[in-house]
Amino acid sequence: MSHRVVECVPNFSEGRDLARIKVITDAITAVPGVRLLDVDPGADTNRTVVTFVGAPEPVLEAAFQAVKTAAQVLDMASHHGAHPRMGATDVCPFVPVEGITLEECAELARQLGERVGRELELPVYLYEKAASSPERSNLAVVRKGEYEGLAEKLKDPHWAPDYGPARFNPKAGALITGAREFLIAYNITLNSRDKAHATDIAFELREKGRVARRGQTSPFYSSGKELRYAEGCYPCGNCGFDAASFAGLEAHCRDQHGYELRRLLSLNDIDAGKEVAGQKVYKAGLFTYCKAIGWYVDTYKRAQLSINLTNYKVTPPQAVLEATRKMAADRGLVVTGSEIVGLVPFQALAQAGRFYLKQQGKSPFVPVPDLLENAVFSMGLADVAPFEIDKKVLGLPRKLEHGLVDLTSVELVDEVSRDTPAPGGGSIAALAGALGAGLASMVANLAQGKTRTPQDEAAVLDAAEQSQRLKDLLILAVDDDTNAFNGYMEARRLPQGTAGEKAAREAAMQEGLKRAVEVPWATASACFEVMRAADLAMAGGLAASITDALVGLQMGFAGLRGGIWNVLINLKDITDPAFTADMQGRCARLLDEAQVLLERAMAYGDGKLAGMLEKKPRKEQK
Numbered sequence: 161m162s163h164r165v166v167e168c169v170p171n172f173s174e175g176r177d178l179a180r181i182k183v184i185t186d187a188i189t190a191v192p193g194v195r196l197l198d199v200d201p202g203a204d205t206n207r208t209v210v211t212f213v214g215a216p217e218p219v220l221e222a223a224f225q226a227v228k229t230a231a232q233v234l235d236m237a238s239h240h241g242a243h244p245r246m247g248a249t250d251v252c253p254f255v256p257v258e259g260i261t262l263e264e265c266a267e268l269a270r271q272l273g274e275r276v277g278r279e280l281e282l283p284v285y286l287y288e289k290a291a292s293s294p295e296r297s298n299l300a301v302v303r304k305g306e307y308e309g310l311a312e313k314l315k316d317p318h319w320a321p322d323y324g325p326a327r328f329n330p331k332a333g334a335l336i337t338g339a340r341e342f343l344i345a346y347n348i349t350l351n352s353r354d355k356a357h358a359t360d361i362a363f364e365l366r367e368k369g370r371v372a373r374r375g376q377t378s379p380f381y382s383s384g385k386e387l388r389y390a391e392g393c394y395p396c397g398n399c400g401f402d403a404a405s406f407a408g409l410e411a412h413c414r415d416q417h418g419y420e421l422r423r424l425l426s427l428n429d430i431d432a433g434k435e436v437a438g439q440k441v442y443k444a445g446l447f448t449y450c451k452a453i454g455w456y457v458d459t460y461k462r463a464q465l466s467i468n469l470t471n472y473k474v475t476p477p478q479a480v481l482e483a484t485r486k487m488a489a490d491r492g493l494v495v496t497g498s499e500i501v502g503l504v505p506f507q508a509l510a511q512a513g514r515f516y517l518k519q520q521g522k523s524p525f526v527p528v529p530d531l532l533e534n535a536v537f538s539m540g541l542a543d544v545a546p547f548e549i550d551k552k553v554l555g556l557p558r559k560l561e562h563g564l565v566d567l568t569s570v571e572l573v574d575e576v577s578r579d580t581p582a583p584g585g586g587s588i589a590a591l592a593g594a595l596g597a598g599l600a601s602m603v604a605n606l607a608q609g610k611t612r613t614p615q616d617e618a619a620v621l622d623a624a625e626q627s628q629r630l631k632d633l634l635i636l637a638v639d640d641d642t643n644a645f646n647g648y649m650e651a652r653r654l655p656q657g658t659a660g661e662k663a664a665r666e667a668a669m670q671e672g673l674k675r676a677v678e679v680p681w682a683t684a685s686a687c688f689e690v691m692r693a694a695d696l697a698m699a700g701g702l703a704a705s706i707t708d709a710l711v712g713l714q715m716g717f718a719g720l721r722g723g724i725w726n727v728l729i730n731l732k733d734i735t736d737p738a739f740t741a742d743m744q745g746r747c748a749r750l751l752d753e754a755q756v757l758l759e760r761a762m763a764y765g766d767g768k769l770a771g772m773l774e775k776k777p778r779k780e781q782k
C-alpha cells in the first residue's frame with residue numbers, strides 16, 4: 161500500500177486573539193487522518209502559522225475547513241499587523257513530504273482554490289508551483305497592494321483571480337494558495353563563540369553571496385578590500401578577472417562560475433537594468449535555495465550558522481555541512497555538529513544517510529533504522545540537543561504496532577502452532593519472502609566494493625536496493641495477510657432483513673473477498689522480485705555467499721508458491737467469473753516464470769558449489 165504524506169502550512173491573519181485561532185485549528189483537527197504539528201502565533205505580525213500533515217485527501221479537506229472557518233471568525237476590515245497580507249487565510253501552501261510530487265501538491269492547491277471560489281465565493285490566486293503564469297509565481301508580486309489595495313486589484317482584468325468571483329469580500333479578502341518544496345531549518349554549530357566566524361562561512365554558502373573583496377590578509381574573507389563597479393572596469397566577485405563591460409562580465413560569470421549575474425545582483429537589491437557603475441560588487445555563494453546567517457546562541461555558548469534550505473532535493477543539508485566543514489578547517493575552526501530545527505522529511509535524512517555510507521565505502525542500501533542512525537551520527541545531529549527520530553522525522557515508513565512481527569521468533573512460531581486458524585499460511589508465506597529478501601540483501605551488501613567488474617557492482621547495488629524495499633514491504637504483509645479477512649468478516653455482520661440489505665451485504669462480502677485475494681497476490685508478486693534480487697546478488701556476489709543466495713531464492717519461491725495457493729483458495733467464493741479467470745491466469749503465468757528462474761538459478765548455484773568442492777582436494781595437495 162502506498163504511503164503518502166503532504167504538509168499544509170496556512171497563515172491566518174490573527175496572532176493575538178488565541179481563542180479565534182483555536183476555533184480554526186479545531187476545524188482542522190476535526191478531520192480524521194490529519195495531525196496538527198504546530199501553531200505559531202505572532203503578536204507583532206498579528207498572524208499565525210499553522211502546520212498540519214496527513215494523506216492528500218484529508219489534508220485537502222482540512223485546508224478547506226480551515227479557510228472556511230477563518231472566513232467566518234476573522235474580519236480583515238479591522239486587521240492590522242507588521243506582515244504583508246491579503247486575506248483571512250493569507251497563504252496556504254501544500255508541501256510534498258513522502259510519496260507525492262510537487263506537481264501533485266500544485267494540483268491540491270488548484271482543487272482547494274476551485275472549491276473556495278465556488279462554495280465560499282472568495283477570490284483565489286495561485287502562486288509558486290501552482291501559479292497560472294510566471295508573473296504570479298512570486299508571492300510578493302501576487303500580494304502587492306495587500307488587503308487595502310485588493311478592491312482596486314480585482315477591477316484590473318490583468319489581475320483577475322484564478323478562481324472565484326472578481327468581487328471584493330471586505331471580511332475575508334482573498335486566498336493565495338500554491339505548492340512549494342519542504343523548508344528545512346538547519347543550524348551548523350562551530351567550536352567558537354565568535355559570531356563573525358559563523359557569519360564569514362554563512363556568506364560563502366548562501367545563494368545571495370556577499371560583498372566582494374580582494375587582497376585578503378587572513379583566511380577570513382572580510383579582511384580584504386571592498387570592490388565597486390566603475391565605468392570601463394567591471395570586476396568579477398568570484399575571481400581576479402576584470403571585464404571591460406557589464407555584458408562581458410555577465411558572460412564571464414555564466415561561463416566560468418555558472419551563475420546569472422543579474423539574479424545575484426537582484427538578490428542584493430541592485431537593478432542591473434540601470435547603470436551599475438558605483439555599485440558594490442557581489443560574490444556569488446556556493447548553493448542555490450540556501451539562505452544563511454551567523455549568530456551566537458547563549459544556551460550552547462557557541463556560534464552557529466543558521467540556514468534555511470528551501471529545496472533539499474537540489475541543495476541537501478549534507479552538501480552544505482560538508483562545504484562548511486571544509487571552510488571551517490581552512491579557518492582553524494571545527495564543526496562540532498548540526499541541528500534540525502523543527503521537522504525533516506524522511507527522504508532528506510535517508511538521502512544523507514546514503515551519502516555518508518557511500519563516503520565510508522559501505523552499501524547505501526541498509527535497513528531504515530541503520531540508515532537514519534548513520535545520518536544522525538555523520539551529521540552530528542545530537543550535538544547540542546537530543547535527536548529523536550520518531551519526533552523529528554516526517555513521513556517515516558509505515559510501521560505496525562503490536563503486530564505479529566513484533567513477537568520474538570519463538571513467540572511467533574508458538575503463535576502459529578496454536579489451534580487458531582490465524583496466523584496461517586499467508587502470513588508465513590510473506591515472512592518467508594521477507595527472510596529471502598534479507599538474505600539477498602546480505603549477499604549483495606557483502607559483495608559491495610569487492611565485485612569483479614563495474615557491471616557486477618551495479619548489479620549487487622541494485623539487488624541490495626530492491627531487497628531492502630521488498631523486505632520492508634513483505635514484513636508489513638505478514639500482518640496484512642492476517643487482517644485481510646477483516647473486511648469480509650465485517651460485511652458478514654451487515655443486516656440482512658430486506659432484499660435490499662441482503663444485496664448490499666452480498667456485494668460488500670464480495671468486495672471483502674476480492675481484497676482478501678489482493679493481499680496474497682501482492683505477496684506472491686513481491687516474492688518473485690525477491691527471487692530475482694537473490695539471483696542477481698548470487699551472480700555478482702562472493703563465492704562464499706552462494707549458499708546464502710540459494711536459501712534466499714528458495715525462501716522467495718516458498719513465499720511465492722504460498723501466496724499463489726492463498727489466492728486460489730480465496731477465489732472459490734468469488735462469484736465474478738471474469739475476476740476469477742483473470743486471477744487464475746495471472747497466477748499460472750507468475751508460477752511458470754518463477755519455476756524457470758528457480759531451475760536456472762539452482763543449476764548455476766549447484767554448478768558453482770560443485771566447482772568449489774572439486775578444487776578443494778587439489779588445494780590440500782599443495
Ligand SMILES: [Zn+2]
Pocket residue numbers: 396397398399400401412413416417
Ligand atoms: Zn570570475
